[in-house]
Amino acid sequence: MTNPRGPRAFRPSRVFMGSLSHGEDLLAGLTSICRQEEIRSGRIEGLGAVSKANLGFYDQDRRAYHSIELASPLEILSLKGNISLKEGEPFVHAHLTLSDASGRAFGGHLALGTVVFAFEYVIEAWEGPVLERRFDETTGLFLWDGGGGL
Amino acid sequence: MTNPRGPRAFRPSRVFMGSLSHGEDLLAGLTSICRQEEIRSGRIEGLGAVSKANLGFYDQDRRAYHSIELASPLEILSLKGNISLKEGEPFVHAHLTLSDASGRAFGGHLALGTVVFAFEYVIEAWEGPVLERRFDETTGLFLWDGGGGL
Amino acid sequence: MTNPRGPRAFRPSRVFMGSLSHGEDLLAGLTSICRQEEIRSGRIEGLGAVSKANLGFYDQDRRAYHSIELASPLEILSLKGNISLKEGEPFVHAHLTLSDASGRAFGGHLALGTVVFAFEYVIEAWEGPVLERRFDETTGLFLWDGGGGL
Numbered sequence: 214m215t216n217p218r219g220p221r222a223f224r225p226s227r228v229f230m231g232s233l234s235h236g237e238d239l240l241a242g243l244t245s246i247c248r249q250e251e252i253r254s255g256r257i258e259g260l261g262a263v264s265k266a267n268l269g270f271y272d273q274d275r276r277a278y279h280s281i282e283l284a285s286p287l288e289i290l291s292l293k294g295n296i297s298l299k300e301g302e303p304f305v306h307a308h309l310t311l312s313d314a315s316g317r318a319f320g321g322h323l324a325l326g327t328v329v330f331a332f333e334y335v336i337e338a339w340e341g342p343v344l345e346r347r348f349d350e351t352t353g354l355f356l357w358d359g360g361g362g363l
Numbered sequence: 364m365t366n367p368r369g370p371r372a373f374r375p376s377r378v379f380m381g382s383l384s385h386g387e388d389l390l391a392g393l394t395s396i397c398r399q400e401e402i403r404s405g406r407i408e409g410l411g412a413v414s415k416a417n418l419g420f421y422d423q424d425r426r427a428y429h430s431i432e433l434a435s436p437l438e439i440l441s442l443k444g445n446i447s448l449k450e451g452e453p454f455v456h457a458h459l460t461l462s463d464a465s466g467r468a469f470g471g472h473l474a475l476g477t478v479v480f481a482f483e484y485v486i487e488a489w490e491g492p493v494l495e496r497r498f499d500e501t502t503g504l505f506l507w508d509g510g511g512g513l
Numbered sequence: 514m515t516n517p518r519g520p521r522a523f524r525p526s527r528v529f530m531g532s533l534s535h536g537e538d539l540l541a542g543l544t545s546i547c548r549q550e551e552i553r554s555g556r557i558e559g560l561g562a563v564s565k566a567n568l569g570f571y572d573q574d575r576r577a578y579h580s581i582e583l584a585s586p587l588e589i590l591s592l593k594g595n596i597s598l599k600e601g602e603p604f605v606h607a608h609l610t611l612s613d614a615s616g617r618a619f620g621g622h623l624a625l626g627t628v629v630f631a632f633e634y635v636i637e638a639w640e641g642p643v644l645e646r647r648f649d650e651t652t653g654l655f656l657w658d659g660g661g662g663l
Binding site: 414436438462480486 | 519520521522523524525554556568570571572573574579581583591593594595597606607608609610617618619620621622639641644649651652654656657
Binding site for chain 1: 525527528529530531532535546549550558559560562564586588589590591610612613614615616617618630631633634635636
């Protein structure tokens with residue numbers, strides 16, 4: 214990759230599969246694994262169920278997250294996330310898709326306060342360049358510096 | 364991995380991409396591929412459409428699945444699943460996200476009776492330790508023994 | 514693989530992680546990366562947010578897509594797609610799951626006209642056989658010739 218604004222190429226190195234503990238905080242649990250295994254770049258996914266969820270929705274006009282609390286048991290249809298660095302530490306950015314007893318789907322940005330009923334994850338760790346999150350003036354979010362576009 | 368309760372590390376070995384046949388049962392079709400290819404550990408994903416869906420929602424209080432039947436054509440926004448062993452055989456655990464003609468999303472645990480209109484899958488097979496599903500007293504589900512938490 | 518109708522096996526070769534630019538067309542941006550990197554087979558995923566979305570729903574009876582326009586900011590809970598060839602060029606087939614400010618989820622087939630607010634992707638490129646999309650009489654879709662079933 215000679216274009217510093219182009220997509221960054223990584224090499225797959227390790228794959229982890231496992232489950233979080235019943236009652237554990239979903240985001241804290243995943244972050245803990247990534248820090249313990251020293252994963253600086255990678256992807257994360259999973260499925261399972263929560264006893265309650267705390268999600269964020271980013272208000273693009275006001276440039277702030279607001280919280281969506283779902284205080285009942287829900288299936289996790291999909292957790293999708295990535296791992297990069299923020300302030301030098303492994304950082305998990307993940308979005309969650311959930312469903313209720315009638316099959317309706319909900320979702321948002323995974324925040325602390327989402328409690329695991331059962332959760333099975335796959336985490337892939339890569340070797341390669343470092344992607345570090347920095348404040349982005351355009352969106353108000355912490356994005357990868359120089360990683361955008363072609 | 365010296366911690367028997369920690370995440371299990373695998374090595375990627377094979378990737379399969381292909382499609383199921385029109386009219387095939389989605390869960391049975393995926394399970395058949397995993398057994399034919401002797402995949403004991405891995406991940407599975409896909410997108411496409413169904414002519415009808417049969418989903419499960421796990422009632423965490425009553426500790427039983429109930430069925431959600433969606434008897435109309437729907438897009439498959441995401442199938443996300445994993446492959447491990449149950450009673451010594453490759454077993455697919457997958458959750459499905461669907462959408463209707465108005466764009467509303469639905470989903471749940473993939474059960475038999477979900478019929479493929481068109482489906483394109485990616486299956487990744489790994490080498491490594493065996494994760495076997497066993498009955499878990501806490502949740503009433505068949506989970507990976509010793510795979511939880513840190 | 515001796516069965517020409519069976520699943521096709523690939524070898525992982527490259528992984529890309531990066532972000533699209535604010536204001537970019539989501540499908541055009543991903544297609545551009547796949548063509549520039551000459552990715553003929555692979556998978557694609559991502560999360561982020563859009564300022565508006567243009568989705569398709571396939572009417573299985575009328576054998577035609579109709580459009581679903583969502584003209585407001587939404588979270589991208591999941592983009593899931595694959596990369597193969599169509600008319601000799603790398604072609605992205607992707608489905609999108611979105612959520613609104615109340616947490617309700619929506620989705621459909623990703624079409625041109627979906628505008629990136631922020632988007633972080635993972636693209637995996639594989640080496641192996643060529644999967645080429647061709648018109649399928651049964652469904653009216655462009656599917657992989659000979660890739661179906663077992």
